[in-house]
Amino acid sequence: MAFKEYLMIPGPTPVPARVLTAMGRQMINHRGPSFSSIIKEIVEGVQWAYQTKNDIIVLTTSGTGGMESSIVNFLSPGDRVLSLNIGAFGNRFAKIAKAYGADVDEVKFERGKAVDLKTVEQKLSADKDKKIKAVLVQQNETSTGVLNDIKSIAELVHKHGALIIVDAVSGLLTAPLKVDEWGLDVVVSGSQKAFMVPPGLAFVSVNKKAWAAHENAKMPRFYFDFKAAMKFAEIGETPWTPAVSIVFGMQEAIRMLKEEGLDNIFARHEKMAKAVRAGLRALGLKLLVEDDKIASRAVTPVFPPEGIEADKLRKVVREKYGVVLAGGQEDLKGKLFRIGHLGYIDKLELLAALAALEIELGTGVKKGAGVAAAEEVLA
Numbered sequence: 001m002a003f004k005e006y007l008m009i010p011g012p013t014p015v016p017a018r019v020l021t022a023m024g025r026q027m028i029n030h031r032g033p034s035f036s037s038i039i040k041e042i043v044e045g046v047q048w049a050y051q052t053k054n055d056i057i058v059l060t061t062s063g064t065g066g067m068e069s070s071i072v073n074f075l076s077p078g079d080r081v082l083s084l085n086i087g088a089f090g091n092r093f094a095k096i097a098k099a100y101g102a103d104v105d106e107v108k109f110e111r112g113k114a115v116d117l118k119t120v121e122q123k124l125s126a127d128k129d130k131k132i133k134a135v136l137v138q139q140n141e142t143s144t145g146v147l148n149d150i151k152s153i154a155e156l157v158h159k160h161g162a163l164i165i166v167d168a169v170s171g172l173l174t175a176p177l178k179v180d181e182w183g184l185d186v187v188v189s190g191s192q193k194a195f196m197v198p199p200g201l202a203f204v205s206v207n208k209k210a211w212a213a214h215e216n217a218k219m220p221r222f223y224f225d226f227k228a229a230m231k232f233a234e235i236g237e238t239p240w241t242p243a244v245s246i247v248f249g250m251q252e253a254i255r256m257l258k259e260e261g262l263d264n265i266f267a268r269h270e271k272m273a274k275a276v277r278a279g280l281r282a283l284g285l286k287l288l289v290e291d292d293k294i295a296s297r298a299v300t301p302v303f304p305p306e307g308i309e310a311d312k313l314r315k316v317v318r319e320k321y322g323v324v325l326a327g328g329q330e331d332l333k334g335k336l337f338r339i340g341h342l343g344y345i346d347k348l349e350l351l352a353a354l355a356a357l358e359i360e361l362g363t364g365v366k367k368g369a370g371v372a373a374a375e376e377v378l379a
Contacts, residue, residue: 003322004322005322005324006321006322006323006324006349006352006353007324007340007345008323008324008325008326008339008340008341008345008349008350008353009324009325009326009338009340010142010170010193010298010299010326010338010340010342011142011169011170011190011192011193011199011340011342011343012192012193012198012199013192013193013194013196013340013342013343013344013345014196014343014344014345015196015197015198015249015344016196016253016256016344018252018256019196019197019249019252019253019256020249021252022248022249022251022252023198023245023246023248023249024245025245025248027244027245028244030237030238030241030242030244031237033236035236035237035244035247036235036236036237037236038247038248038251039058039233039236039237039238039247040236041251041254042058042247042250042251042254043056043058043233045250045251045254045255045257045258046058046189046203046205046254047205048254048258048262049172049173049189049195049254049257049262050172050177050179050187050189050203050205051176051177051178051179051180051181051262052179052180052187052205052207053180054179054180054205054206054207055205055206055207055211055230055233056203056204056205056206057069057203057204057205057206057226057229057230057233058201058202058203058229058233058238058242059201059202059203059204059224059229059238060200060201060238060240060241060242060243060246061200061201061202061224062190062199062200062202063167063169063170063188063189063190063192063193063199063202064092064096065202065224066169066188066189066190066202066203066204067092067093067096067167067169067188068096068224069188069202069204069221069224069226070165070167070186070188070204071093071096071097071100071102071165071219072100072217072219072220072221072224073206073214073217073219073221073224073225073226074134074163074165074185074186074210074213074214074217075097075100075102075133075134075213075217075219076216076217076218076219077100077101077102077218077219078101078102078103079102079103079133079134080102080103080104080105080127080131080132080133081094081097081102081103081104081105081132081133081134081135081136082105082107082120082123082124082132082134082135082136082162083097083104083105083106083107083135083136084107084109084115084120084135084136084137084138084148084153085106085107085108085109086108086109086111086113086114086115086138086141086144086146086148087111087138087141087142087143087144087146087329087330088141088142088143088144088329088330089138089141089142089143089167089169089170090108090136090137090138090141091330093136093138093167094106094136097136100219100220101219105123105132107119107120107123111144111288111331111332112144112145112146112288112289112290112301113146113294114146114147114148114149114294115137115148115149115153117149117152117153117156120135120153120156120157121156124156124157124159124160124162125160127160130160130161130162132160132162133162133163133213134162134163134164134165135153135157135162135163135164135165136165136167137150137153137164137165137166137167138166138167138168138171139166139167139168139170139171139172139175139177140168140170140171140174140175140296140297140298140299141296142169142170142296142298142299143301143328143329143330143332143338144288144289144301144332145288145289145295145296145298145299145300145301145338146289146294146295146296147171147175147294147295147296147297148294149294150166150177150182150184151178151182154182154183154184158183163185163186163209163210163213164183164184164185164186165185165186165187165188166184166186166187166188167188168187168188168189169188169189169190169193169202170193170194170296170298170299170342171296171297171298172187172189172193172194172195173193173194173195173257173262173265173266173269173342174193174194174266174269174296174297174298174342175266175269175270175297176266179205179207180207183207184205184207185206185207185209185210185213186204186205186206186207186210187204187205188202188203188204189202189203190202190203191203191246191249191250191253193298193342193343194265194269194298194342194343195250195253195254195257195343196253196256196257196343196344197246197249197250197253198246198249199246200243200246201242201243201246201247201250204226206226214226214227223240225239266297269297269298269341269342270297271377271378272297272341272342272345272347272350273295273296273297273298273300273341274292274377275341275347275350275374275375275377275378276300276339276341276350276353276354276374277292277295277300278373278374278376278377279350279354279370279371279373279374280300280302280339280354280357280370281373282366282369282370282372282373282374283354283357283358283361283365283366283369283370284305284364284365285302285303285304285305286302286303287300287301287302287303288301288302288303288332288336289301297341297342298340298341298342299326299338299339299340299341299342300338300339300341301328301332301336301337301338302336302337302338302339303335303336304336304337304361305361305362305364305365308361308362309334310327310328310334310335310336310337311327311334311337313337313357313360313361314327314337316360317353317356317357317360320356320360321352321356321359323352323353323356325337325338325339325353326338326339326340339353347378350374350378351371351374351375351378354370354371354374355370355371357370358370358371
């Protein structure tokens with residue numbers, strides 16, 4: 001049996017001791033000045049992470065709640081939406097929009113591939129009457145380990161005039177996302193990924209163009225009403241009772257991240273991604289995403305060798321070595337496993353995961369090859 005667990009999934013991610021300690025504080029009045037000062041610090045920290053001066057909505061919810069809020073605040077039933085789908089969370093974004101009555105044109109791309117810019121350009125150019133009100137897209141598709149070219153997609157959307165709504169839940173802080181420079185109208189993130197905090201908070205960036213759309217949006221909302229959120233934000237509060245302990249943790253995590261610096265955070269995630277990809281290739285394993293240019297900095301999906309079941313392999317390495325890997329999702333379920341390498345995951349944990357795989361993959365794998373390849377990158 002394993003005595004220690006290595007959480008190598010794309011969220012929730014391990015939580016630093018500093019953050020856990022901060023979360024152990026006694027409760028305070030969420031309508032008092034102490035809480036207001038913490039929320040202000042968090043909002044400024046999230047703006048720093050987003051590289052934006054836009055308004056930041058702080059929600060007590062999951063990343064999916066943040067995605068839903070980004071739909072209901074800016075659209076009306078019947079609005080046409082272009083959904084760029086490269087995986088399970090692309091599916092989810094489209095389902096949310098459909099649930100609220102949007103007319104969704106869902107464009108699915110091959111799994112393991114990024115959004116094709118020519119296809120987007122053709123779709124938007126064909127919309128002569130400007131019926132498309134919003135374009136939905138993931139910065140990082142967690143299920144397939146693909147990083148989209150958000151800057152180029154945003155340029156195409158700007159030419160058309162629609163809103164661009166970005167799910168950056170698993171991608172934020174793993175790779176640059178210049179919200180203001182790229183003109184991203186609405187961007188969603190969550191506390192449980194590269195922010196290194198437990199699940200419970202979502203953050204939504206809203207620019208002036210999106211606020212103008214909000215004025216005419218007719219989709220039903222109450223808990224996720226951004227107008228109510230901004231009214232309370234002016235006095236340093238949230239409209240509904242927040243997850244106070246998670247807020248404490250977020251404050252400390254922001255401080256840790258600022259100590260490291262944005263460029264260092266991006267470089268850390270890039271190096272971890274390169275190391276795990278090098279290690280897996282050295283083991284002779286096939287990666288879902290073959291093109292390094294579009295490979296996620298947060299998670300790497302990989303196929304097991306012929307004759308080995310992905311979920312059985314995950315079970316073995318969890319029970320024997322305490323290495324917890326993620327499974328495939330939707331049409332990839334049971335076909336591959338995913339290694340998370342974002343947030344508070346260090347180099348030795350990554351090497352441990354590769355070592356566990358080397359041991360269990362059998363005689364066809366050269367022992368030490370994956371670890372050595374990863375070490376070359378990390379060094």
